[in-house]
Amino acid sequence: MNANHSYAEKIMNLMQFARKAGKLVSGTDACLRGIYSHKVHLVVIAEDASERTFNRINNATKDYGGKIQVIRLGLQAGYSAALGLPLTAVFGVGDRQFADKMLEYYAAG
Numbered sequence: 138m139n140a141n142h143s144y145a146e147k148i149m150n151l152m153q154f155a156r157k158a159g160k161l162v163s164g165t166d167a168c169l170r171g172i173y174s175h176k177v178h179l180v181v182i183a184e185d186a187s188e189r190t191f192n193r194i195n196n197a198t199k200d201y202g203g204k205i206q207v208i209r210l211g212l213q214a215g216y217s218a219a220l221g222l223p224l225t226a227v228f229g230v231g232d233r234q235f236a237d238k239m240l241e242y243y244a245a246g
Contacts, residue, residue, distance in 0.1 A: 144246030177229035179236035186226035
């Protein structure tokens with residue numbers, strides 16, 4: 138396993154914990170609602186998501202001062218299988234500690 142792969146797996150594990158804790162929202166519309174209501178601290182977008190989806194989320198985060206980080210990582214099928222959700226490209230993390238740790242892993246990768 139290479140280093141690039143391990144940080145993605147660590148982020149996926151944290152996403153699984155966040156989902157079990159009720160701190161993960163999935164889907165573009167749910168993430169946009171979370172961004173607008175300041176309940177999302179990090180947005181994870183699958184690399185195979187459409188540019189339109191990425192732009193919608195990115196523009197929404199910029200509208201709110203750019204305090205919400207957006208990272209592109211993994212594939213929709215991998216997230217959906219690991220999280221037990223239908224095919225979804227956008228996930229919002231609603232807990233600051235989970236978000237900070239995911240960003241730490243992402244920066245280290």
